[in-house]
Amino acid sequence: MSEPTVIHGEGAPRDLGLDQGTACGDTIRERIQRAGGCGDWLGRWRPFAPRGLERAETTARDVRRHFPHLDERVIGLARGAKVPEIALHHLLARELAGEGEGASLVAGFDDAGRLVVQTTDGGILRRVQPDAGFVSAEWTLPWLPGALAGVNRAGLAGAVVSATADEGGSCRAPAFLLLQNCLAQFETVENAAEWCDRRPAGGRAQILFGDANGDRAVVTIDGDKRFRSEPSGTVEASGPSVVLDARTHTIRADGLSALEA
Numbered sequence: 071m072s073e074p075t076v077i078h079g080e081g082a083p084r085d086l087g088l089d090q091g092t093a094c095g096d097t098i099r100e101r102i103q104r105a106g107g108c109g110d111w112l113g114r115w116r117p118f119a120p121r122g123l124e125r126a127e128t129t130a131r132d133v134r135r136h137f138p139h140l141d142e143r144v145i146g147l148a149r150g151a152k153v154p155e156i157a158l159h160h161l162l163a164r165e166l167a168g169e170g171e172g173a174s175l176v177a178g179f180d181d182a183g184r185l186v187v188q189t190t191d192g193g194i195l196r197r198v199q200p201d202a203g204f205v206s207a208e209w210t211l212p213w214l215p216g217a218l219a220g221v222n223r224a225g226l227a228g229a230v231v232s233a234t235a236d237e238g239g240s241c242r243a244p245a246f247l248l249l250q251n252c253l254a255q256f257e258t259v260e261n262a263a264e265w266c267d268r269r270p271a272g273g274r275a276q277i278l279f280g281d282a283n284g285d286r287a288v289v290t291i292d293g294d295k296r297f298r299s300e301p302s303g304t305v306e307a308s309g310p311s312v313v314l315d316a317r318t319h320t321i322r323a324d325g326l327s328a329l330e331a
Contacts, residue, residue, distance in 0.1 A: 074192075074209070074323050080199035087143035087215060091150020094194060094212035098151040098158075101213050105161060125167075126160035132243040133162065136270045139254075140247055143215035151213075161213050166244040166273040175218060177229040177278050178305035185280050185314040186305050187219045187229045195312075195321065195329050203254030207321040207331040209312045216250035219312055220321065223331040224257035225282030227316040230275055245271040245291040252279070259285040267296045282316045 079089035091098065134141045144162075148155040177187040187209065194212050199205045208220030219229040230246040248271050252262040259279045266277060266289045277289045278301055290297040313322045320328035 073326060075194045075212070076326070076329065077194055077196040078199075079196060080201075082201050083139040083142035084146035086198055086200065087146025087148075088150040089146075090143075090194070090196065090212070091147040091153075093150075095151040095153075097192070097212045098147075099153060101161065102153055102157045105157075105164065123156070123160075125163045126156050128242045129163040129166060129244070130156065130159040132241050132270070132272070133159065133247070136241060136243050137216075137247050137251070140215045140250060147213070147215055158213060158215075162215075162244055163242070165214070165246060166242060168273070175229065175231050176305075177219070177231040178303060179280060179286065179301060180306060180313070181304055183280070183284060183317075185219070185221075185227045185229055185278065185316070187231075187312050187314070188305075189219070189310045189312055189323075191310050193218075193312075193323075195323055195326070197329055197331065200254060204257075205331045206253040207319070207329045208253070209321060209323065214246075216247040217253060218246060218249070219314060220249065220253050221314040221316055221319050221331055222253045222257075223319050225316045225319055226253065226256055226258065226262060226279065227281065227314040228252055228262065228277055228279045229314070231278055240294055241270040241272040243270070243272055245273045245275040245277070247271065248289075248291070249277055252277075257281065258283065259287045263287045263289050263298055266291070267298070280314075280316050282319075 079086040204222040206222040208217035210218045221227040228249045256262040259281045280286045288299045319331040322328040
């Protein structure tokens, strides 16, 4: 695993996105081109085939409606990377459809009670200090506004796992975005899981939560349906991975010192 880029951001949501976009601009533009879009401002009006553009616009509408802070991050991310906002929403729509690079993560708890996430290469670590909400240390992909794994200073850890193809539902904002709001707002698994139970999000995914009290839960999102269960078994770190420790509120990637929330 190559060493991930480490980003420190603070301020309003748009500022947080701007920091990430500025630091990861080349990678973001390359990813947009691989997804069929134009990675510069000239692609603003026709970055994708009509079907892809329609899907991106629908996702943009629901991100704006249900995740306004993350929509602000998308604006900052686009400005920092010098790409059209619709191109980033296209990548979010791919996550919703189970086509994105964040869709294949696997996670579980190790014998020490830490959350272990088997990641893809090319991710970033970021320490986020928002104007409102808890400080958090996170792992995600450079073009995504929301964390795929993270732990906050209050001792709540979470990771998005087992994302699969979307099969309907009234909301077209991808379910992994729920994790970012949980890290900003909650201290315990119970509060985070309860919030996920009643918030709109789309696609099919699971979010695995653990906290400093030792509580754990898996929230399964299946379109408009929600299910809650207990995680089973233990995992060991192998291959590219990050380890989140809710008790020390730190995240550690292979070959790097711990990043503390």
